[in-house]
Amino acid sequence: MNTLKILLRNLVRGPSTVPFPFAPAWTPERMRGRIEFKLSSCTGCRACEQVCAPGAIRFDKTPEGLRFMMWHNTCVFCGLCEFYCPTDAIRNGNDWHMAHAVGEKYGMAIRETIPYVACTACGMKALASAPNPAGVKPPFTPEEIEQQRNLCPACRKKALAERGVQP
Amino acid sequence: MSNFTIPVGPLHVALEEPMYFRIDVQGETVEHVNITAGHVHRGVEYLITKRNVFQNVVLTERICSLCSNSHPQAYSMAIEQIAGIKVPPRAEYLRAIADEIKRVASHLFNVGILAHLVGFESMFMHVMEVRERMQDIKETIFGNRMDIGANTIGGVRYDIDPASIGYLREQLDALLPDVEEIIKIYNTDASILRRTKGIGVLSYDEAIDCGVIGPVARAAGVNYDVRVKAPYAAYDRLEVPVHTLKDGDVWSRAMIRLMEARTAIDLIRQCLDTLPGGPTVATEERPAIPPGEAIAKCEAPRGELIYYVRMTDSPKPERVKWRVPSFPNWDALGIMLKKAKVSDIAIIVNSIDPCISCTER
Numbered sequence: 001m002n003t004l005k006i007l008l009r010n011l012v013r014g015p016s017t018v019p020f021p022f023a024p025a026w027t028p029e030r031m032r033g034r035i036e037f038k039l040s041s042c043t044g045c046r047a048c049e050q051v052c053a054p055g056a057i058r059f060d061k062t063p064e065g066l067r068f069m070m071w072h073n074t075c076v077f078c079g080l081c082e083f084y085c086p087t088d089a090i091r092n093g094n095d096w097h098m099a100h101a102v103g104e105k106y107g108m109a110i111r112e113t114i115p116y117v118a119c120t121a122c123g124m125k126a127l128a129s130a131p132n133p134a135g136v137k138p139p140f141t142p143e144e145i146e147q148q149r150n151l152c153p154a155c156r157k158k159a160l161a162e163r164g165v166q167p
Numbered sequence: 168m169s170n171f172t173i174p175v176g177p178l179h180v181a182l183e184e185p186m187y188f189r190i191d192v193q194g195e196t197v198e199h200v201n202i203t204a205g206h207v208h209r210g211v212e213y214l215i216t217k218r219n220v221f222q223n224v225v226l227t228e229r230i231c232s233l234c235s236n237s238h239p240q241a242y243s244m245a246i247e248q249i250a251g252i253k254v255p256p257r258a259e260y261l262r263a264i265a266d267e268i269k270r271v272a273s274h275l276f277n278v279g280i281l282a283h284l285v286g287f288e289s290m291f292m293h294v295m296e297v298r299e300r301m302q303d304i305k306e307t308i309f310g311n312r313m314d315i316g317a318n319t320i321g322g323v324r325y326d327i328d329p330a331s332i333g334y335l336r337e338q339l340d341a342l343l344p345d346v347e348e349i350i351k352i353y354n355t356d357a358s359i360l361r362r363t364k365g366i367g368v369l370s371y372d373e374a375i376d377c378g379v380i381g382p383v384a385r386a387a388g389v390n391y392d393v394r395v396k397a398p399y400a401a402y403d404r405l406e407v408p409v410h411t412l413k414d415g416d417v418w419s420r421a422m423i424r425l426m427e428a429r430t431a432i433d434l435i436r437q438c439l440d441t442l443p444g445g446p447t448v449a450t451e452e453r454p455a456i457p458p459g460e461a462i463a464k465c466e467a468p469r470g471e472l473i474y475y476v477r478m479t480d481s482p483k484p485e486r487v488k489w490r491v492p493s494f495p496n497w498d499a500l501g502i503m504l505k506k507a508k509v510s511d512i513a514i515i516v517n518s519i520d521p522c523i524s525c526t527e528r
Contacts, residue, residue, distance in 0.1 A: 032311055047453070053224075078314070
């Protein structure tokens with residue numbers, strides 16, 4: 001009897017499946033999908049490379065700067081890089097439409113380079129990465145981030161000391 | 168009647184996981200069972216010593232999909248013990264919530280497969296449809312349907328805000344009547360009762376002898392649940408009822424799972440009612456792990472899961488060893504299958520909810 005009741009109810013309710021690919025499938029906001037990388041926020045700390053479980057993330061030193069490389073087909077969508085990133089430069093977006101032709105497989109990667117610049121204070125060659133926000137109070141303003149980006153590590157330290165730690 | 172030997176498996180005995188039985192039958196009756204394991208040995212214990220402690224949280228999660236929260240949880244608990252990290256109270260509650268959400272989904276899956284093996288396909292579809300609500304919860308709150316990624320060393324990786332608490336409560340309110348209905352059907356439906364009552368019996372004494380754990384032990388009357396005997400996460404602050412039945416047959420094991428699914432819904436609600444504020448991780452940065460060794464255990468959907476971890480100066484563990492609940496449970500299959508009919512083999516194997524990928528890793 002119970003089963004008949006359920007069968008009837010299901011008939012009235014209609015299908016509970018999604019008609020994908022003929023209609024869009026429901027995707028929650030937090031779903032961990034394709035990796036999104038924001039170069040301007042990356043501090044070059046390489047935490048994501050160290051925690052990446054399948055080894056999908058790699059940093060290489062090139063003549064132009066520090067190259068960030070991430071392979072979508074190696075990624076397991078665990079979200080560790082997002083969790084340990086100090087500036088939210090890397091995150092899992094909720095895009096899961098990643099089927100592609102075999103010919104496109106080498107394009108399924110993110111390759112971006114943090115360039116070298118000359119330090120605006122001392123002229124030394126330095127990496128134009130975003131400053132690490134850990135322990136900085138009050139937090140950096142967008143102007144300060146741009147200012148820090150163009151300094152070498154020693155001059156960044158000096159600028160931070162001049163700024164002072166405010167309670 | 169003649170004697171002969173039939174192979175069952177390695178594919179599709181009950182779940183789509185490889186497990187190979189060589190069964191000596193006398194006519195239709197099982198005389199002797201020979202279990203051959205090792206088809207999904209992937210060398211995870213070796214791999215784990217080649218990755219650092221943080222990467223291993225993800226690797227342990229991928230040992231098995233249905234217990235994918237229990238493995239990283241026990242692993243994290245062992246590492247935290249070595250490093251002396253105190254998990255904040257909010258994280259303890261969030262760990263319990265993740266654990267119970269996975270438990271509901273896992274138990275409903277097994278009970279659904281039982282209906283499928285009984286030949287009651289519409290019931291199977293219905294249970295899986297009910298379970299789909301749990302999958303939606305996992306996808307919405309954690310970001311994945313199976314590998315929810317809730318745990319990290321020193322706490323949890325997710326947090327819930329009032330909006331997601333509201334969503335979770337709403338979904339649980341909708342789920343509970345469906346689970347109650349399934350319990351009623353499994354209690355009364357003749358076709359399910361005929362195929363499961365008195366089948367694959369494991370008595371109390373045999374359960375103690377085999378050292379079975381989890382729902383298999385509780386269905387035989389063994390009152391053992393890690394959440395009560397050795398509380399971890401927030402379970403010492405929650406009211407956890409332990410369900411036991413006396414018969415130890417396939418039906419009892421299914422009923423234990425259904426009752427635990429109902430209890431898990433109540434436990435999630437208890438957690439949401441008393442959820443404390445504060446941080447969700449002990450340290451924002453990656454903690455340093457000193458040398459040492461530790462054992463941690465937790466109650467996976469299939470029973471007690473024990474982790475042993477030994478760390479040296481290296482960031483990679485020297486040895487990680489775990490004892491999964493399916494290991495003692497499948498030993499009891501020899502007793503359960505004795506004198507069973509050939510047609511009941513799949514039902515009996517499914518009733519211990521074997522997790523081959525955990526056991527053979």
